Amino acid sequence: MQRVRKKILFVNPAKRDSFPVGRIHMGLTILGGILVEKGHEVRVVDYAFLNSGYAKIPVPVPSLPDLIRDFNPDIVGISVFSYLYNEVQSMVQVVADTTDAILLLGGPHFAVFPDDFSDSPHVDYIIAGEAETTILGLVEGAAKHTPPLFVSASRPAADDIAPINLDIAYGHSFLPDYQIQLSRGCPFGCSFCNIHMVGGRQVRKRSIESCVREIVNAKSRHPSIVNISITDDCPTVDKARFNRFLDLFTDADTGCTLSVDNMRADLLDEELLGRFVKARGQNICLGVESGNDEVFRSVNKGETFDDIIKAAALVRRSGLVLGNCFIIGLPGDNPERHKESMALAHELKPDYLFWNMCTPWPSTPIRKWFDEHGQVGDVRNFSTLIDPFMNFSDPPCWTEDFTREQRIVAWLKANLETHDWFKPCDLAKVERLCNQYHLQSSLAVYLQRRYRVA
Numbered sequence: 001m002q003r004v005r006k007k008i009l010f011v012n013p014a015k016r017d018s019f020p021v022g023r024i025h026m027g028l029t030i031l032g033g034i035l036v037e038k039g040h041e042v043r044v045v046d047y048a049f050l051n052s053g054y055a056k057i058p059v060p061v062p063s064l065p066d067l068i069r070d071f072n073p074d075i076v077g078i079s080v081f082s083y084l085y086n087e088v089q090s091m092v093q094v095v096a097d098t099t100d101a102i103l104l105l106g107g108p109h110f111a112v113f114p115d116d117f118s119d120s121p122h123v124d125y126i127i128a129g130e131a132e133t134t135i136l137g138l139v140e141g142a143a144k145h146t147p148p149l150f151v152s153a154s155r156p157a158a159d160d161i162a163p164i165n166l167d168i169a170y171g172h173s174f175l176p177d178y179q180i181q182l183s184r185g186c187p188f189g190c191s192f193c194n195i196h197m198v199g200g201r202q203v204r205k206r207s208i209e210s211c212v213r214e215i216v217n218a219k220s221r222h223p224s225i226v227n228i229s230i231t232d233d234c235p236t237v238d239k240a241r242f243n244r245f246l247d248l249f250t251d252a253d254t255g256c257t258l259s260v261d262n263m264r265a266d267l268l269d270e271e272l273l274g275r276f277v278k279a280r281g282q283n284i285c286l287g288v289e290s291g292n293d294e295v296f297r298s299v300n301k302g303e304t305f306d307d308i309i310k311a312a313a314l315v316r317r318s319g320l321v322l323g324n325c326f327i328i329g330l331p332g333d334n335p336e337r338h339k340e341s342m343a344l345a346h347e348l349k350p351d352y353l354f355w356n357m358c359t360p361w362p363s364t365p366i367r368k369w370f371d372e373h374g375q376v377g378d379v380r381n382f383s384t385l386i387d388p389f390m391n392f393s394d395p396p397c398w399t400e401d402f403t404r405e406q407r408i409v410a411w412l413k414a415n416l417e418t419h420d421w422f423k424p425c426d427l428a429k430v431e432r433l434c435n436q437y438h439l440q441s442s443l444a445v446y447l448q449r450r451y452r453v454a
C-alpha cells in the first residue's frame with residue numbers, strides 16, 4: 001500500500017522567562033527523525049530554544065499561527081512539560097483557532113498527570129510515555145477524536161532509540177549545544193524523584209559507538225555546535241561503559257567541549273575524572289539535596305555526606321567547574337535545618353548552585369509524606385529554576401514547620417547569599433524583596449558578593 005505523505009508540525013512551548021536554553025528539544029527531534037525516515041515532512045519549533053537569547057538567532061521568531069498558515073500541517077504535536085501547563089492550554093486554543101489539523105499532546109507531563117486534557121474538545125490524542133515505537137503508526141492512522149484518544153506508549157528498547165534529526169528544527173544552524181542520552185533510566189530510589197514514571201528503573205544502555213557516531217555526524221552537519229551535553233538519568237551507572245564513551249569521544253576529536261547535567265557523587269573517581277578532563281569535560285554537578293543529616297538520610301539517595309564531600313574535592317582538584325543542587329523544604333526540613341544546607345553550600349564552594357524547591361510529584365514517597373503531613377499546592381505550572389530577574393512561583397508544598405512564606409524566604413536567602421545569579425540591574429527589585437521578607441542581612445551579603453565591597 002502506498003504511504004500517504006503527511007506534514008507534521010511539532011512544537012515545544014515556552015514560558016516568558018529568561019532561563020537560557022541552548023538546546024533543541026530532544027524528544028521532538030527524535031520523533032521527527034523517525035517520521036522523516038519514512039517519507040513524512042516534519043518541522044520542529046522549540047520556543048524554549050528560539051525565545052531564549054542564548055543561541056543569538058538573528059531573525060524574528062515566527063508566531064505559531066504564522067507557522068501553521070505557512071506550513072499547513074496535517075498534524076500538530078505539542079510537547080507538554082508540567083510547568084508549561086497554562087501555556088499549553090492557551091496553545092491548544094491557538095491551534096484550534098488556526099487549523100483543523102489533528103492535534104497530538106505528548107511529553108513527560110502525561111507520565112505523571114495522565115488525565116489532564118482528557119475532556120478537551122480540541123485535542124485528538126494524548127500520548128503518555130516515550131513515543132519512538134508508537135509515533136509512526138499514530139501519524140499514519142491519525143483521525144479526529146472527541147474526547148481525545150489516550151495512548152500509553154511503551155518504552156523502546158535501547159536499540160530502538162533513533163538518532164536526533166536537527167535538520168528539521170527551526171534555528172538549527174545556530175544551535176550551540178547538542179544534547180544526547182547514552183542511556184535511559186536509573187535504578188536508584190531518591191524519595192523526590194519520579195524516574196520510575198519517566199525513564200524507568202531499568203537502565204537501557206545504547207551502543208556507545210553509535211552514540212559517538214551520532215555526535216560526530218551532528219557536529220559535521222552543524223558546525224555551530226560547540227558543546228555536547230549528556231542528559232542521561234544516571235550517566236555513570238556503569239562506570240566502565242562511561243569511561244569507554246569518554247575515550248571514544250576524545251578519539252573522535254570533534255573540537256567540542258563536553259558537559260554532563262548530573263552525576264552521582266558515589267559513582268565518581270579519579271580515573272573517570274581524568275578521562276573526563278581529557279575529553280574536554282567542563283563541569284560536574286552533584287546532587288546534595290540537604291545539609292541536615294536527618295533530612296538527607298530520609299531522601300534515600302544511597303550515598304553519604306562523605307561521598308559528596310570527597311567527590312566535590314576530587315572535582316575541584318581536577319580543575320573542573322563544580323555545580324551543586326539542593327532541595328529546599330523536603331520532608332522534615334525547616335528554617336533551622338535549611339541553615340545547615342546553606343552551611344554545606346558554603347563549605348563545598350561550588351561555582352554554580354541550584355536551590356530547587358521541593359516538588360511533590362504524584363506517586364513519589366515525598367508526595368505521600370506531604371499528603372499526610374503537609375499541604376500540596378500547584379505542582380503543574382511550577383518551575384524551580386532560578387530566574388535572574390528574581391521571579392519565582394509559589395512553593396508547591398508546605399507544612400506547619402516550614403510554611404509557604406518561610407520557603408520563599410529560605411529560597412531568597414540561599415540565592416542571595418551563596419551565588420551570583422541575580423542580575424545587578426534589578427537592584428531595586430532585590431531591595432524591595434529584601435525589605436518585604438526582612439532579609440536586610442542577606443542583601444548586605446549579596447551586595448558584598450556582587451560588588452566585592454570590602
Ligand code: B12
Binds near residue numbers: 021026108112
Ligand atoms: C535535559 C533535561 C532538561 C534540560 C533541557 C530540556 C529541553 N528543553 O530539552 C533543561 C536543563 C533545560 C531542563 C530544564 C527543566 N526541566 Co528537565 N529534564 C531533562 C531530562 C533530564 C532529559 C530530557 C530529555 O531530553 N529526555 C529524552 C527525550 C527523548 O524525552 P522527551 O523529550 O520527554 O520526549 C519523549 C517523550 O516524552 C515523548 N514526547 C515528548 N513530547 C512529545 C510530543 C508528542 C506530540 C508526542 C506524541 C510524544 C512526545 O516522546 C519522546 C520520545 O520518547 C528530563 C528527564 C528525562 N528522563 O526525560 C528532565 C525533565 C524533562 N525535566 C523536568 C523538569 C521539571 C524541568 C524543569 C521544569 C526543572 C526546574 N528546575 O524547574 C526545567 C524547565 C525546562 C525549560 N525551561 O525548558 C521534568 C519534567 C516533569 C514534568 N512532569 O513535566 C523531567 C522529566 C525530570 C523529572 N524526572 O522530573 N530539563
Ligand code: SF4
Binds near residue numbers: 188190194234264
Ligand atoms: S539518582 Fe537521580 S535519576 Fe536516579 S533516582 Fe536519584 S534523582 Fe532520580
